[in-house]
Amino acid sequence: MEAYVQALLSGLAVGGIYALIALSFSITFTTTRTLNFAQGEFVSFGAFVGVTALLVLTGTASLSLTYPFALVVAGVVAGVVGILVFVLAVRPFAGKPGMSWVMSTIGFGIILQSAGLALWGPAPAKLPGPFGEGIIRIAGAGVRPQEVLILVAAIVILFGFEAVMQHTRLGKATRAVAHSPDVASLMGINVPVVMMGAFAASSALAGVSGVLIAPISTASLYMGLGFALKAFAGAIIGGLDNPRGCIYGGFMLGVVESYVGLWHSQWREIAVFLLIILVLAIRPNGIFGARTLQKV
Numbered sequence: 001m002e003a004y005v006q007a008l009l010s011g012l013a014v015g016g017i018y019a020l021i022a023l024s025f026s027i028t029f030t031t032t033r034t035l036n037f038a039q040g041e042f043v044s045f046g047a048f049v050g051v052t053a054l055l056v057l058t059g060t061a062s063l064s065l066t067y068p069f070a071l072v073v074a075g076v077v078a079g080v081v082g083i084l085v086f087v088l089a090v091r092p093f094a095g096k097p098g099m100s101w102v103m104s105t106i107g108f109g110i111i112l113q114s115a116g117l118a119l120w121g122p123a124p125a126k127l128p129g130p131f132g133e134g135i136i137r138i139a140g141a142g143v144r145p146q147e148v149l150i151l152v153a154a155i156v157i158l159f160g161f162e163a164v165m166q167h168t169r170l171g172k173a174t175r176a177v178a179h180s181p182d183v184a185s186l187m188g189i190n191v192p193v194v195m196m197g198a199f200a201a202s203s204a205l206a207g208v209s210g211v212l213i214a215p216i217s218t219a220s221l222y223m224g225l226g227f228a229l230k231a232f233a234g235a236i237i238g239g240l241d242n243p244r245g246c247i248y249g250g251f252m253l254g255v256v257e258s259y260v261g262l263w264h265s266q267w268r269e270i271a272v273f274l275l276i277i278l279v280l281a282i283r284p285n286g287i288f289g290a291r292t293l294q295k296v
Contacts, residue, residue, distance in 0.1 A: 006141035007258045013147035015254020016154025020209045021231030022238065022246040023161065024202040029240050030178040031198040034090055034101050038109025039206050039231075042082070043224030045112055046074040046207025047214040051125045067130035071153075074211045075204040081112070082203025086196050116221045124223075129215035146215045153212055157205070158247055165243075174198065230257070233272055237279050239289025248288065 021039060028036055036042075050070040057066040089104035131145035165171035176184040177194045185191045210224065217223055231250060238249025253272060260271040279287060 002140040011255035011258025015251035019250030022235035022250040024205040026246040040224035040228030041109040042206035043210040047210030047219040050211035074207040078207025079200040079204035086199035124220040127214035239286030245288025
């Protein structure tokens with residue numbers, strides 16, 4: 001029983017990371033109908049920005065105080081770079097036929113990874129957790145403090161995003177652009193600025209996710225791809241055009257992956273993509289995705 005409880009808690013923690021990154025995919029897709037295929041590199045980039053921030057602040061305060069600062073710095077820096085992605089790799093191709101933005105975002109990710117290699121080198125870096133490496137006992141199961149922190153931080157961020165989207169003018173403007181950019185423009189909303197903000201928020205979420213997961217998986221410039229792929233899988237399962245669905249899909253994927261790992265660790269990736277195939281066979285738009293209507 002303890003193993004099942006531990007698998008549940010660990011799955012929810014990793015699922016929180018998947019949920020954050022899945023939400024970041026949904027933000028750009030609903031507002032611009034494009035995706036940032038460099039999102040994995042933003043996870044890795046954010047992790048190393050967080051490591052750098054902690055190194056700069058070493059000795060000035062306790063880790064429990066400097067770690068939140070590293071989260072903020074990683075989010076801000078990743079958000080600024082996300083704006084560059086929109087301006088340089090997405091906006092020039094917006095409204096044009098084809099999917100040139102796919103290759104341009106992939107190319108930007110390669111540039112970002114190469115810049116990271118030049119700045120920090122290929123070696124992985126250890127990012128300590130703010131609450132140490134001890135074990136917390138919950139219902140007899142042992143979980144690391146960082147796993148609890150990830151779960152709590154993910155829930156807080158997700159509820160904060162929901163509050164912004166539902167109760168602020170920025171959120172209403174973003175939802176208006178997601179519904180119809182042309183109508184939103186006629187209503188006086190600056191559509192390009194909202195789309196730019198969507199890319200900034202999306203990239204910031206990926207950067208923060210990198211700092212949160214780094215104490216568990218070790219910061220590496222190659223760590224982000226795996227997390228981004230599984231988060232994208234969670235977004236597809238939940239429904240890419242439904243932010244809440246993406247969140248549910250991310251958590252679902254983390255729990256399924258964790259429980260499959262109890263049985264056979266090598267089957268985790270197989271189970272993830274079998275789940276995608278099963279869901280898409282039954283619900284092509286995802287479990288919570290909106291059904292599209294085609295007029296003939």
